[in-house]
Amino acid sequence: MIVNRKELSWWERMYLPAIASGFKVTLRHFFKKKVTMQYPEEKWSVPPGYRGAPYLVKDQEGRTKCVSCQLCEFVCPPRAISITPPGPDVQTEAGNVEKRPREFEINMLRCIFCGLCQEVCPEEAIFLMKDYSLTGQSRKEMIYNKEKLLALGGVHNDPIMKWKHKAQEAEQQETFPVPEERQ
Amino acid sequence: MELINNLTQTQQFLLFSILKVLCVFVAVLPLIGASVLAERRVSAWIQDRIGPNRVGPFGLLQPLADGVKTMLKEDFTPNHVRKVYFWLAPAITVIPAFLTLAVIPFGSRLGSEKMVIADLNVGILYTFGIVSLGVYGIVLAGYSSNSKYPFLGGIRASAQMISYEIAMGMSVVPLFMLVESLNLGDVIAYQAGGAWLVFKQPLAFAIFLVSAFAETNRLPFDLPESETELVGGYHTEYSSMKFLLFFLGEYANMIASSAMMVTLFFGGWTLPIFGLDQPASSLVGGFIHIGIFVGKIGILMTLFIWVRWMLPRFRYDQLMDIGWKRFIPMALANILLTAIVLWVMH
Numbered sequence: 001m002i003v004n005r006k007e008l009s010w011w012e013r014m015y016l017p018a019i020a021s022g023f024k025v026t027l028r029h030f031f032k033k034k035v036t037m038q039y040p041e042e043k044w045s046v047p048p049g050y051r052g053a054p055y056l057v058k059d060q061e062g063r064t065k066c067v068s069c070q071l072c073e074f075v076c077p078p079r080a081i082s083i084t085p086p087g088p089d090v091q092t093e094a095g096n097v098e099k100r101p102r103e104f105e106i107n108m109l110r111c112i113f114c115g116l117c118q119e120v121c122p123e124e125a126i127f128l129m130k131d132y133s134l135t136g137q138s139r140k141e142m143i144y145n146k147e148k149l150l151a152l153g154g155v156h157n158d159p160i161m162k163w164k165h166k167a168q169e170a171e172q173q174e175t176f177p178v179p180e181e182r183q
Numbered sequence: 184m185e186l187i188n189n190l191t192q193t194q195q196f197l198l199f200s201i202l203k204v205l206c207v208f209v210a211v212l213p214l215i216g217a218s219v220l221a222e223r224r225v226s227a228w229i230q231d232r233i234g235p236n237r238v239g240p241f242g243l244l245q246p247l248a249d250g251v252k253t254m255l256k257e258d259f260t261p262n263h264v265r266k267v268y269f270w271l272a273p274a275i276t277v278i279p280a281f282l283t284l285a286v287i288p289f290g291s292r293l294g295s296e297k298m299v300i301a302d303l304n305v306g307i308l309y310t311f312g313i314v315s316l317g318v319y320g321i322v323l324a325g326y327s328s329n330s331k332y333p334f335l336g337g338i339r340a341s342a343q344m345i346s347y348e349i350a351m352g353m354s355v356v357p358l359f360m361l362v363e364s365l366n367l368g369d370v371i372a373y374q375a376g377g378a379w380l381v382f383k384q385p386l387a388f389a390i391f392l393v394s395a396f397a398e399t400n401r402l403p404f405d406l407p408e409s410e411t412e413l414v415g416g417y418h419t420e421y422s423s424m425k426f427l428l429f430f431l432g433e434y435a436n437m438i439a440s441s442a443m444m445v446t447l448f449f450g451g452w453t454l455p456i457f458g459l460d461q462p463a464s465s466l467v468g469g470f471i472h473i474g475i476f477v478g479k480i481g482i483l484m485t486l487f488i489w490v491r492w493m494l495p496r497f498r499y500d501q502l503m504d505i506g507w508k509r510f511i512p513m514a515l516a517n518i519l520l521t522a523i524v525l526w527v528m529h
Binding site: 025029030033034038 | 230233
């Protein structure tokens with residue numbers, strides 16, 4: 001299809017209408033509301049289900065939920081997670097939680113925010129939160145350790161409360177009435 | 184005062200001239216900075232953005248930061264350039280831009296001193312002579328860079344600037360027929376009381392304005408630079424301080440041509456109210472006149488910046504067409520018309 005170019009009228013060829021309409025458009029935009037967001041101060045509110053940085057969470061009673069099963073470490077495609085399990089020594093401060101990790105590190109430079117760690121976690125201990133644009137002064141600073149991850153992750157309102165029930169069960173075990181003849 | 188009065192005429196002239204040169208030079212550099220900032224802010228507003236607002240209050244120190252950044256960049260000279268001309272070109276671009284300011288009366292008087300560096304009787308001829316030199320810097324930059332984009336930019340610049348100089352020069356001839364003097368001080372004296380030449384010679388002003396856009400390589404005539412097709416045009420190969428000089432030169436040129444337009448068409452430092460159209464008798468009045476002049480320049484600079492976002496770039500053949508086939512005949516007709524009117528009136 002051939003579209004013939006419209007022949008410009010004498011008035012149009014004077015450029016003046018073009019200048020006038022150009023001035024109108026620019027003037028309108030000059031006073032329009034600006035779309036710029038003052039970035040570091042204002043940030044986008046990310047949608048639910050957004051996959052930001054993975055952090056560790058605690059339950060309502062302040063226990064670390066992670067049990068060092070190392071499934072996330074195993075599934076992590078870029079191998080950004082490294083977990084040091086506690087080994088055989090008993091952690092008295094762990095509060096019934098079995099095998100709380102001695103160290104839990106996520107290298108945020110390697111992390112690809114895929115969310116597989118969250119999917120695979122049997123304890124619901126790691127979540128992809130809404131943080132994006134992680135920055136640091138050095139590579140070392142970008143390897144987040146357990147304390148940092150827990151602090152950033154905060155508390156997860158867990159309806160199951162597995163470790164609370166475990167503790168109750170343990171208490172019941174201690175006060176379990178033992179028949180006389182067995183003693 | 185005693186010391187100054189004891190000097191001979193020549194010594195006084197030298198002293199005041201040097202002082203005025205220094206003051207103008209020192210005043211123009213912040214003006215350039217202000218116009219760079221204005222350019223960025225106005226551009227941003229027109230594009231629904233905010234623009235630089237981080238450095239200093241309201242981003243006022245942004246030009247300073249830009250300048251420091253540019254100076255600290257690596258000054259890279261490519262291997263394939265012609266070194267002498269490559270180094271010479273930025274200087275040749277900047278110097279004429281500043282030299283043009285020498286004849287422009289930027290105020291009435293402070294004390295007994297006229298506020299113009301050189302009160303030449305052939306002011307306008309001097310200006311056009313110096314402006315013509317400006318093209319050499321750009322052409323040299325394009326040629327000495329020895330690579331294709333600067334070369335194309337340089338060729339375009341030379342053709343464009345030479346063509347529009349003719350239209351520009353012709354457009355102001357009717358002005359001097361009316362004023363009967365080439366001295367820019369006389370031009371302002373003629374316009375005192377509100378008889379601004381922009382009202383008497385609107386066609387001359389239109390031609391001069393458009394030619395000024397072409398001469399300063401501003402959109403819609405920025406073919407020598409045209410980032411979208413020539414990378415950066417004639418200054419593609421330049422970096423650091425040398426690039427900064429081109430940048431300064433461009434803005435100094437804009438300021439110089441704005442100052443020229445203010446002087447020729449908008450009554451220079453005069454305002455037709457509160458008796459501000461007569462040379463000042465007090466120091467305060469002198470400073471007010473300088474302020475008026477700078478304010479008028481500011482308005483024209485805003486026009487320069489605004490037009491950048493109003494019109495798309497002209498094609499090369501359209502540019503030549505407007506310059507040679509429209510403006511030069513129009514300017515000639517304007518001269519003829521003015522001559523006839525003056526002849527009839529006398």
